[in-house]
Amino acid sequence: MLQITNLHAEVDGKPILKGLTLTVNAGEVHAIMGPNGAGKSTLGYVLGGRPGYEVTGGTVTFAGQDLLDLPPHERAAAGLFLGFQYPVEIPGVSNVQFLRESLNSQRRARDEAPLSGAEFLKLARAQAGALEMDAEMLKRPVNVGFSGGEKKRNEMVQMGILNPKFAVLDETDSGLDIDALRIVGDGINRIMRAPDKAVLLITHYQRLLDYVKPDFVHVLADGRITRTGGPELAHELEAQGYAQVAA
Numbered sequence: 335m336l337q338i339t340n341l342h343a344e345v346d347g348k349p350i351l352k353g354l355t356l357t358v359n360a361g362e363v364h365a366i367m368g369p370n371g372a373g374k375s376t377l378g379y380v381l382g383g384r385p386g387y388e389v390t391g392g393t394v395t396f397a398g399q400d401l402l403d404l405p406p407h408e409r410a411a412a413g414l415f416l417g418f419q420y421p422v423e424i425p426g427v428s429n430v431q432f433l434r435e436s437l438n439s440q441r442r443a444r445d446e447a448p449l450s451g452a453e454f455l456k457l458a459r460a461q462a463g464a465l466e467m468d469a470e471m472l473k474r475p476v477n478v479g480f481s482g483g484e485k486k487r488n489e490m491v492q493m494g495i496l497n498p499k500f501a502v503l504d505e506t507d508s509g510l511d512i513d514a515l516r517i518v519g520d521g522i523n524r525i526m527r528a529p530d531k532a533v534l535l536i537t538h539y540q541r542l543l544d545y546v547k548p549d550f551v552h553v554l555a556d557g558r559i560t561r562t563g564g565p566e567l568a569h570e571l572e573a574q575g576y577a578q579v580a581a
């Protein structure tokens with residue numbers, strides 16, 4: 335589904351990704367762990383097409399298309415979703431407006447009929463309910479004044495509404511309380527565990543992986559994948575640290 339080959343990317347002329355190769359097949363969940371500053375978020379931004387992240391080599395194929403050739407909105411319409419480590423606040427635009435516009439522009443790009451206001455509200459309420467988010471929060475400006483954990487939960491509501499094929503979730507577990515971690519973990523499984531979908535889960539901790547069981551765990555260090563294993567690798571890392579396990 336997603337094939338990254340020898341990817342090189344730089345920010346402000348500084349090389350960050352240095353020959354990263356990774357294949358994710360449909361139906362799989364891959365966890366990416368790695369030291370601070372290794373390039374994990376950079377990988378997410380490059381896949382999403384964030385300006386300023388310049389690809390200097392390598393290829394990325396998504397569902398048979400050259401992903402790097404597509405502008406960001408076409409990547410989203412093709413089914414790519416990016417959950418941010420630091421979700422952005424959008425003052426003046428309500429969650430409902432933002433999500434409805436996002437969903438309908440993606441639907442239009444796929445030649446699907448846009449949802450009416452009533453149809454959309456029904457969907458949004460159901461997704462908020464599934465993530466135990468107060469539906470009142472749908473009326474508030476996107477993420478403005480949301481607590482850290484509320485922002486993360488809101489991102490999962492967005493994911494539930496957009497129903498992507500492939501999600502890159504960057505530290506979705508950070509800042510979540512114990513109950514929220516379970517709710518978000520269950521949400522990821524509910525929305526994304528399907529034979530035709532896949533997930534790249536960037537995390538520092540084992541605890542999310544207790545809920546969202548990865549098929550593969552990778553270590554990203556110094557801009558490339560330095561080690562790949564099964565779920566046991568996450569336990570090994572937690573016990574021993576990166577220096578021991580993936581030096």
Ligand SMILES: Nc1ncnc2c1ncn2[C@@H]1O[C@H](COP(=O)(O)OP(=O)(O)OP(=O)(O)O)[C@@H](O)[C@H]1O
Pocket residue numbers: 345346348350368369370371372373374375376377419
């Ligand atoms: N705009 C920028 N200008 C300069 N350096 C940058 C910029 N963006 C990222 N970097 C650098 O790129 C490196 C990789 O950053 P990245 O955010 O991808 O790390 P990460 O693996 O996600 O780390 P963390 O675990 O702390 O989230 C860091 O050294 C960071 O300082």
Ligand SMILES: [Mg+2]
Pocket residue numbers: 374375376419504
């Ligand atoms: Mg990061």
